[in-house]
Amino acid sequence: MKFAYRFSNLLGTVYRCGNLNFTCDGNSVISPVGNRVTVFDLKNNRSDTLPLATKYNIKCVGLSPDGRLAIIVDEGGDALLVSLVCRSVLHHFHFKGSVHSISFSPDGRKFVVTKGNIAQMYHAPGKKREFNAFVLDKTYFGPYDETTCIDWTDDSKCFVVGSKDMSTWVFGAERWDNLIYYALGGHKDAIVACFFESNSLDLYSLSQDGALCVWQCDTPPEGLKPKAPRGWKADLLQREKEEEEEEEDEEEGNRETTIRGKAMPAEQEKAGKVKYSRLAKYFLNKEGDFNNLTAAAYHKKIHLLVTGFASGVFHLHELPEFNLIHSLSISDQRVASVAINSSGDWIAFGCSGLGQLLVWEWQSESYVLKQQGHFNSMVSLAYSPDGQYIVTGGDDGKVKVWNTLSGFCFVTFTEHSSGVTGVTFTATGYVIVTSSLDGTVRAFDLHRYRNFRTFTSPRPTQFSCVAVDSSGEIVSAGAQDSFEIFVWSMQTGRLLDVLSGHEGPISGLCFNPMKSILASASWDKTVRLWDMFDSWRTKETLALTSDALAVTFRPDGAELAVATLNSQITFWDPENAVQMGSIEGRHxxxxxxxxxxxxxxxxxxxxxxxxxxxxxxxxxxxxxxxxxxxxxxxxxxxxxxxxxxxxxxxxxxxxxxxxxxxRKMTEFGNLALIDQDAGEENGVAVPLPGVRKGDMSSRHFxxxxxxxxxxxxxxxxxxxxxxxxxxxxxSLDAQMLFDPFELDTSVTPGRIREALRQREFTRAILMAFRLNERKLAQEVLEAVPQDEIDVVSASLPELYVEKVLEFLAASFEVSRHLEFYLIWTQKLLMSHGQRLKSRAGQLLPVVQFLQKGLQRHLDDVSKLCDWNRYNIQYALAISKQRGVKRTLEPLDTEEDTDTSDDDSLHLLRTAAEEEEEEGMLA
Known part of the structure; x- marks a missing residue:
């Protein structure tokens, strides 16, 4: 139970590669992030990563029409059938090759995957449990090069497949007499996307050079005729018909069957095949060869076409007239994926180069979601003192602050001009201090979101780590090249001292949480302890057997841990400079x-x-x-x-x-040495120094x-x-774990409820927390009357106070009974506060857990109260400014009453309109 930590969420990266999908209600975006899938709930402002992972990076995701199932395929061809309702894997499958795209039919009965130069249609998994959920129905051949995209007709009778050989192929999902397949040309580059028109066989095809072809079909979807069976099936059906007709009328039936049998081939000859003709050809690309079309999406109901390009530009067109609605630029990186939600209001864009995910509301021209991870790898992180926020620093020089509840980044600081090497919070939680290779240490304010202090050294140096003392007054940073530690004052920003003594780069700094003592680890095989109050002199020097890479103090400051280059972790007593133990971690x-x-x-x-x-x-x-x-x-x-x-x-x-x-080892050496991925999208491109963009001199790794x-x-x-x-x-996954505490046979749910009926609240609480079931503990605590909370909390043993406080802290995050649990918390702390001080170190996590929940409610309620106070003050100021005084006079007749009501309503209406106008002006 104590170590039952499980993966709960993935932050820092919002999109890596693959296709984006909207859920059926249109309120959530499903984004592949590496080998995991994250669901961004745009309505409730939360992000959640599914607890599953594929072997390789995810290539494509297919969503069923009802939104309950998803098929996730990675780069190696392994597929996972996932239930989005229970967030679990239902089936594993291997497609035996790299899959480019996958799409369910609108009726949900089949799905098509494009693999190599073929398209395969499978029976979609049903709601019943099956031994093999994926059953291959048909394999469609035709294209000569890799297939790229799929789209279905609304009635699921046909689907279209685009290919890199510049052709588009229309296939029948069933055996139609007048449509087996139809190949369309007309393009000069690889097909990127193709879409059917709603309730029609007319389609649009888009190629990489930005050409859009409009194709018209001479046959409506109702004109598709089922193909007559041949061979033994035809003989069997014919025999059944003859037997049925012989029962009705033997002679007439025989004549009719012979006439029908002779007439069928003639009808087939008269029936015409499906034909396509090109109505128009438009060009989206106005900038030439360097701006290829990379992604497209089409909404059939509102006829909206969205196209994304390699330059980061996207266009919105209305089809079939090809009217440009607007054209905007996201960034200078290629748009990798585009998706439109069911209502057609929101458009999602994914840029794999920047790891960027945008959701754009095109009618109001505003962002619904704008998230971007670190462009390069993240280097450091720190939790805020209440655990609500996480700050991260990356090699791209950005400092991002993430909300742990929603999973979104709400502020990004870009003042650093080189990689960030260390981040930390001050004790108040409202100031972030960061160190960077650009030679500066910066302090950021989370109230006004600004860089209010910049600390520099007398001569340029690269800072490798940063630390702030418990009071938040002293900032220290270690240098990589001068082997010195610089100390500044947070209040004035002035350099207080430069600590010299180390003979190698400083690898880590840490302040003692209880005292003003700084520990510094270095590559010179020593850890030095500096006293901040006693002229910054070296208090102790701890000699190590190898280079020190990291150093940290225990939360109570009584122990120091050091990681060294020989894979050891050594533990020291900082007071006596004595080694207390070591761990060998190489294996x-x-x-x-x-x-x-x-x-x-x-x-x-x-x-x-x-x-x-x-x-x-x-x-x-x-x-x-x-x-x-x-x-x-x-x-x-x-x-x-x-x-x-x-x-x-x-x-x-x-x-x-x-x-x-x-298999990768050949007689010529390792195949990985050959840069096969230089022209492909996967891998990370590293351009050589001084090379212009678009040059071929980039390496992939x-x-x-x-x-x-x-x-x-x-x-x-x-x-x-x-x-x-x-x-x-x-995080701890304690929902499904049964972890009782001092349990015996006398503790049962029945006896707990019996104690409640007898109003023995203390005994009921003790039994409930011994059984340690959350719902039962909630039932018992909420059954205690408000006026008896003081007496009950005072009578609880000290051992159970910690458990009740932990339960209250967890309840603050989910319960609506805020005042009731606040009373419980106050009474417990007032009754047992003095006795709990002796175990302050053990109770610190529980108290901080309580503080996190209370701080979140304080932020929410204070914003609401400030907003209400402002509205009331505004209304009072408006009423005083006008000096409107209404006097109610006694009225005699009903007519007067009616007219006065009308006049008062008119006055109220005009006053409301004036208020609205003034509010709009303000």
């Missing part, structure tokens, strides 16, 4: 073998080590991560590995497997899996890690 790290490594993973692990450390909220455990896909959780006192978490299983990243595939930073939440309920995959959050 626990389990590094993988890169594609270009000459030696095995076992030998390459000798050069790998933990590069980031973090104590748990109670200080009993420590998290460690480094150049590996694993994060290790150790018990500090016992010095044993408690649990190992695998951050990713994505084989699209490098150094994921322990052994290389022998696979990103290597690594963990750059780890942090426990102050509440102790979750921890976060920045890795190549993004910002991964692991």
């Amino acid at each position: 626990d790290l389990k590094t993988g073998r890169k594609e270009l490594d000459k030696i095995t993973a076992k030998h390459s692990a000798k050069g790998k080590a933990f590069t980031t450390l973090c104590y748990s909220a109670d200080g009993q455990n420590i998290l460690a991560g480094g150049m590996s896909k694993f994060v290790c959780l150790y018990h500090v006192r016992e010095q044993i590995l408690v649990k190992r978490f695998e951050l990713s299983c994505n084989l699209s990243l490098d150094a994921m497997e322990e052994f290389l595939n022998r 696979k990103p290597e899996i690594r963990v750059t930073s780890l942090r426990f939440s102050p509440t102790g309920r979750c921890w976060a890690a920045t890795s190549t995959e993004g910002l991964l959050i692991f």
Whole structure:
């Protein structure tokens, strides 16, 4: 239960590659992020990552018409059938080849995948449990090159497939007599998208050079005729008909069957085949060859065509007249995917180059969602003191702040001109301090969202780490090149001192949470402790056996942990400078073998080590991560590995497997040495220095899996890690776990409810928390009358106070009974506050968990109160300004009453209109 951390959400990256989809209600966007899928709820402003992962990066996602099922296919051809209702995998399948696109039929009975130069139609999985959910129905041949896109008619009778050989193929989903297949040309480049018109066989085809062809069909969908069966099926049907007609009338039946049998071929000859003719050809691309069409989407009901280009521009056209509605630019990167929601109001764009996801409302020309991850890898992270926010810094020089509840980034600071190396919060939680390779340390204000302090050194230097003391007054940063530690004052921004003594680059800084003592780790195999109050002199020097890579204090300041280059974690007593223990973590790290490594993973692990450390909220455990896909959780006192978490299983990243595939090893060397992906989209392009954009001198590489930073939440309920995959959050999954506390046979739900009926509230609470079922504990606590909370809370044993406080903290996030739980919290803290001080270190996570829930409600309610107060003041000011005084006079007749009512209504209406006009002017 204590270590039941499970993957809960993925932040930091919002789109990687693949196609975007809107859910059926049009309120959520389904976005593939690497080998995971994130659902962005635009109505409730939340993001949620599904608890599943594929082997490679996701190539395409197909959504069923009812929105309950999704088929997720990765680059290797492995497919997952996923239920979006219960968020679980129902079936695994392998398509035996790379799949380019996938699409369900509108009736939900079949789906088509394009693979190589063929299209395969499968029976869609039903609602019943099946041994094989994917059954191949037909395989369609025709194109000579790779197939690229699919679209269905509204009645699911036909579908169209585009190809890189510049042709578009219309296929019948069933056996039609007048349509088997139809090939359309007319383009000079690869087909990017093709769409049927609503309730028609007319279609549009778009090619990469920006050409749009409008095709008209001479046959309506109702004109498609089923093909007559042949062979043994035809003989069987004919025999059945003859037997039925013989029963009615033997002689007449025989004549009719012979006449019908002779007439059928003549009717087939008269029936014409389906024919297409090109009505028009338009050109979307006005900028030449460098602006290829990359993505398109079409809404059939409102006839809206959206096209995205390689330059980041997108156009909105109305078809079939081809009227340009508007043209805008997202960025300078290619638009990789476009999707339109069911109502046609919102358009989603994905840019894989920037990792950007936009949802645009085209009628009001405003953003519904605008999210972008770090362009390069994230380097560092920090939790706010209440656990509501996470700040991340990346190699792209950006500092982003994420809301842990919604999963969205709400502010980005771009003042740094080079990579950010360290981020941290001050104790108040409203100031972020960051260090960068551009030679500056900056402080950002979360109230006004501005950079209010910039700390610099006398001579230019690159800062590798940053730390702020518990009071928030002293800022320190370590230098990579001058081996010095710079200390500034937060109030004045002036440089206070420069601490010299280290003989190698500073790799980590950490302040003691309880005292004003700074610990600095360096590559010179020492950790130095500096006293901030005693003239900044060196208090102690801890000698290590290898280069120090990371240093951190325990939350109570009584212990220091240091990670070194020989994969060891050593624990020190900072007061006496005595080593208290060490952990050998080389075998626990389990590094993988890169594609270009000459030696095995076992030998390459000798050069790998933990590069980031973090104590748990109670200080009993420590998290460690480094150049590996694993994060290790150790018990500090016992010095044993408690649990190992695998951050990713994505084989699209490098150094994921322990052994290389022998098929890649040839007599000429490793196939990975040959840059086969230079012309493809996958991989990350690294242009050579001084090379212009569009030049062929760019290299491609696979990103290597690594963990750059780890942090426990102050509440102790979750921890976060920045890795190549993004910002991964692991939280305690305590919903389905039965974890009783001091349980015996006398504790049952029946006896708990019986104690409630007898108004023995204290006994009922104790029994409920021994059984440790959340719903039962909620029922018992809410059954206590408000006037008896004081007495009941005072009578609780100290051991159970912590459990009740933890339950209250969790209830603040979901319950509506805010005042009732606030009374419980106040009475418990007032009754047991003095006794709980002795266990302040153990209770710190619970108190911070409480503070997180209270702070969130305070922010929400205070905004609402400020808004109401402003409205009331505005209404009072308007009424005083006008000096409107109404006097009600006694009226004699009904007619007078009616007219006065009309006049008063008229006055009220005019006053309301004037208020509205003034409000609009304001």
